[in-house]
Amino acid sequence: xxxxxxxxxxxxxxFVVVLAYVAIIAAKLARLQRQTTELLELARQPxxxxxxxxxxxVPGEV
Amino acid sequence: MGLAIFLALLVAPEDLDQGVSQRIFYIHVPVALTxxxxxxxxxxxxxxxxxxxxxxxxxxxxxxxxxxTIFGVLTLVTGSIWAKAxxxxxxxxxxxxxxxxxxxxxxxxxxxxxxxxxxxxxRRARSSAVYALFGVVLIPISFLAIRLxxxxxxxxxxxxxxxxxxxxxxxxxxxxxxxxxxxxxxLYRVELAGKRLDTDLRELRxxxx
Numbered sequence: 001x002x003x004x005x006x007x008x009x010x011x012x013x014x015f016v017v018v019l020a021y022v023a024i025i026a027a028k029l030a031r032l033q034r035q036t037t038e039l040l041e042l043a044r045q046p047x048x049x050x051x052x053x054x055x056x057x058v059p060g061e062v
Numbered sequence: 063m064g065l066a067i068f069l070a071l072l073v074a075p076e077d078l079d080q081g082v083s084q085r086i087f088y089i090h091v092p093v094a095l096t097x098x099x100x101x102x103x104x105x106x107x108x109x110x111x112x113x114x115x116x117x118x119x120x121x122x123x124x125x126x127x128x129x130x131t132i133f134g135v136l137t138l139v140t141g142s143i144w145a146k147a148x149x150x151x152x153x154x155x156x157x158x159x160x161x162x163x164x165x166x167x168x169x170x171x172x173x174x175x176x177x178x179x180x181x182x183x184x185r186r187a188r189s190s191a192v193y194a195l196f197g198v199v200l201i202p203i204s205f206l207a208i209r210l211x212x213x214x215x216x217x218x219x220x221x222x223x224x225x226x227x228x229x230x231x232x233x234x235x236x237x238x239x240x241x242x243x244x245x246x247x248x249l250y251r252v253e254l255a256g257k258r259l260d261t262d263l264r265e266l267r268x269x270x271x
Contacts, residue, residue, distance in 0.1 A: 003082040006147035010086045010140045011067065014093070017136055021249065028256050035263050042270050 066234075066241035074234040083147040088234055090144055092242035094137040094163075098201050100130030100246060101170060105198035108191035120187035121261075123194055124177065125254045127170055129246055134167040162204040169197050 001009075070088035077084035107123035110116075141160070142152045154160060176193055180186040227235070 001147075003147055006083055006143055007071070007085050010089060010143045011071070013139050013143070014089055014136055017132065017139075018245070021132060025249075025252055025256060028260075032256065032259050032263060035267075039263065039266055039270060042267075 063241045063245055066238040069234040069237055074231050075228060077231075080148060083144065086140060086144040086147070088238040089242075090137065090140040091235065092239040093133050093140060095239065096242050096246045097130050097133035097137050097167075098205060099243070100126050100133055100250075101166070102198060102201055104130060104170075105194050105201075108194035111187060111191045112195070117184070117187060120190065121257055122254060123191060125250055125257060127173055127194060128253065129250050131167070131170055131174075132249075133246065134163075134170065137163065138167065159204070162200070166197070166200040166204045169200060170194075173197070 066088070070085055074085065074088065076082060104123045104126035107119045107126055111119035111123060141163075145154070145160075146152050173190065173193055177186065177190045180189060
């Protein structure tokens, strides 16, 4: 390998490592965004109704 | 970063002794200094955690050491390639400064093994902080070894008489150092924000379910 190729290898290695790091961070942020959307949907859902049957009082009945 | 690469590869004059391969200096040294700085920052945050007991410093210490490890990998890779280009060897075990940097790097790699072997909580935060603080002792040893080592294959550019290079070379080095430090700072902030968001979302999910 020539001296110039070694220099290119060094700068290329730094570029690849930083790129890989940024890609990992980007993937993580995408996952966090997905989780945020899921939580938002969960928060917007109406509260679950009670399982007990609703009894209605009829006026006049004892 | 673009300006730094432009200056390092195209503007800075060629070294009479090493030739083109000296241009590796403009990336290798700033990356190594940034690795030292990140490890030092991680230890400082660990000290503040032990001092004040605030949990947020645990995450900050962890992220700083994580950054230091990444820049440590880059230091070892760029140093090895430069060593091959200049000395004809990828690695020399007889060189104390190389071995000491490797010891420092491996010490902080073991930090992650310790951290992930413990359950999340104050105990893990304290244990990790103590470990990170012990590692900081290795930083000046590793840094000074380059100056004190008897086998002077590894060059010493910054001496008591100042930088042993021309003005334009020194300016290029300063721009490269600033660029790498800025890159490390941005990556640190982004990773820290991601980790904090992750923790907040976990707590929110638990509160909603």
